[in-house]
Amino acid sequence: MTTSLKIDNIKRHVERDIDKLKxxxxxYSPPGVDPWVEVRFRDEKGNEIARVSVRRDRKSLLAYFNGAKENAERLASILxxxxxxxxxxxYGGDWRVNLYTDSITAIRRVExxxxxxxxxxxxxxxxxxGKEQRDRLLTEINAGPNVVEIAGAELSVWFREKETKSGKTKWLVIVYQPGSSAAFDAAVKALKGAGFVEGVHFTAKRPEGGAKGHVYLKMPTSIWRLEELRRQGIDWAERALRRLEEIAKARGFSDLLEEYLRPAREAETVDPRGLVAEDAERGIKAVIRGVRVEWDNNRPRVVVEYEINGVVKTFYFTWGATGGRIQASVRLNDEKALVLATLLGDEAIKGKSGTVKLVTNHLFALTRLRGIGWELLRWYAGATKNDTEFYSL
Structure with a gap:
């Protein structure tokens, strides 16, 4: 019988008596030696059935056991x-069980x-x-496991921040660390099957030659894709986002997650048709008839159609990614500026004339418009796939 099958058999017995487990x-904290905790598991009669030690391992925690195969299998089944x-x-004749912080915190028994x-x-x-590391570890212990299931794979979620000259930089890490090449291939295939594009929504390194592999989700484009799938009624995407929100709340980075998600959550929530752009002082009143995206060499051209004094007019502007910047240029007069200000929700555009430069914030404002929002977000994700500085908080 293989080790995994034997553990499964032991698990079935343990599950029956788990409530009776003590x-x-x-x-232990002797001078000159790092402290450790020895945890013992006892049955209802008080007999010890397994034990494991927990100690520090650099910046994380490690629960470990070395010993006979039977004892290791029994401990593994309990954990x-x-x-x-x-x-x-x-390893070398001994049988080992190792748990690191994320697995340690997955166990929620009070003792x-x-x-x-x-x-x-x-x-x-x-x-x-130090105090910072203590607080981080206690937060992880109190918050529980930081795991989210996406497209059938279990990924770990980490919040990171560091001090820079301009202040604190915060970011979110969501990573899958496959245990084998087969697991890596299955995860990548599942992500691609769900519409995640390698290089745009995730990066991947296959495990080979003894080196570990990984799949990193790119922020924020990967969770934009999750939100898009949720809008399409995909249940696992709904569960994944809900789980991310739970982890963020427990670990204190809800504001970061909300900031990442905002463009996708607001995408296509405003119908531009029928919006009225009016400036009483200038005697201008225009009704927006529609906004659409056309494509010019893989660059989105936003075409705005409006009616003023019974005459239908249009203007357009084309977005591009050059020199590390997302931008577009548009020629405006009073009425076009009024219409564009209404679409963008940006009063500063009113009254401008001549060539006006639009930037990333204006693009995100346009993504709120029904019929063009997701097209613009998808283009943005692809256009910025090689530049981590496009979207910073």
């Missing part, structure tokens, strides 16, 4: 039933969490970790 821990993702592997918190507090008390 968890105890002892914190798995409690919610952790766990594997048993052989287990108390043990892990006690270790973190002791590490801080002894000056082995």
């Amino acid at each position: 968890i105890e821990y002892t914190l 798995s039933v409690l919610g952790a993702k766990v594997e048993v592997k052989e 287990w969490l108390d043990a892990v918190r006690a270790l973190v507090e002791e590490l801080h008390k002894r000056g082995l970790i």
Whole structure:
């Protein structure tokens, strides 16, 4: 019988008695040695059935066991039933079970969490970790697992920030770390099948030659695609976004997620047809008849049609990505400026004449318009795929 099948059999027995499982821990902190916690699992009669140690591993935590195969399999089955993702592997005759922070925090039993918190507090008390690292680890313990399922793959979610000359820079990391080439291929195939484009919505590196692989979702374009799928009624996309919101709330980066999602959440929520652009002082009143996108060498040309004094008129402008900038130029007079200001919701455009430059914020304002929003967002995602500075918070 293979190890995985044996663990599955043990799991079935553990699941029946999981409510009777008792968890105890002892914190060890001898001088000159990093502290650790030993967690023991006991059955209803008080007999010890498994144990595992938890210690610091650089900037994260590690729960580990080395020993006999039977004991490793029993421990793995218990941890798995409690919610952790766990594997048993052989190294030099010993059988090992290793869990890192994300799997450690997936176990939500109070006694287990108390043990892990006690270790973190002791590490801080002894000056082995700083306040910032202690707070981060405690947040992860309290928040629970940072995993979201997207297109059938489980991805880890991380919030990052750093100080720069211009202030704090914040960003979101969503990554899948496949355990094998087959898992990598399946994840990439599933993402592509859901309309995610490599280079636009994600980057991927296949595991080979002993090197680990990964699939990184690109921000914010990947979650724009999730929102687009949610709008189309795709259930797993709805669940993924809901889970991302739960993780963001628990870990304190809801504002960042909302900022990333805003263009997609607002996409095509405004019908431009029938909007009235009026300037009483100048005696101008125009009714917008429609807005559409035409294509000029893979660049979106936005065509605006409006009616004034019974006459239908149009003007257009074409977006491009050059020199690290998203921009368009448009020639305006009083009435065109009034119409464009109404579409953009930008009073500063009113009264302008001659050639006016439009920038990224204006593009996002246009994505709110029904019939052109998703086309513009898709173009933007492709146009900025090689430049991480286009969208910064």
